Amino acid sequence: MENQQLNQTRYESAKEHVNKVRKFAVSVLVFCLFFVIFNGNDIFRYNDFNFGFGDVSLLFWIWGIILVVKAVKLFIFDERWERKSIDKILKDK
Secondary structure: OHHHHHHHHHHHHHHHHHHHHHHHHHHHHHHHHHHHHHHHHHHHHHOOOOOOOOOOOHHHHHHHHHHHHHHHHHHHOOHHHHHHHHHHHHHHO
16 A cells, blocks of 8 residues: 555656656747747858857846756756755754
């Protein structure tokens, strides 16, 4: 019984993680589409892909930074990292 409950909890956790990854992938796709729409003219006209701070809108820099933070949170500081940190703290006490 307990094993079944543990498997159900893991399944729900994995399902939630997959949904977060899917939402993140959609966010990255939307970012790329908007970036190409707003900056594609310069890219194709000058045949140059310059990412200088002054060449790209501040909105895209902020949006990109938010996406990077989400990626780090989603792929690096995930549930396994959290579980390891909790286990380590409990083991030390």
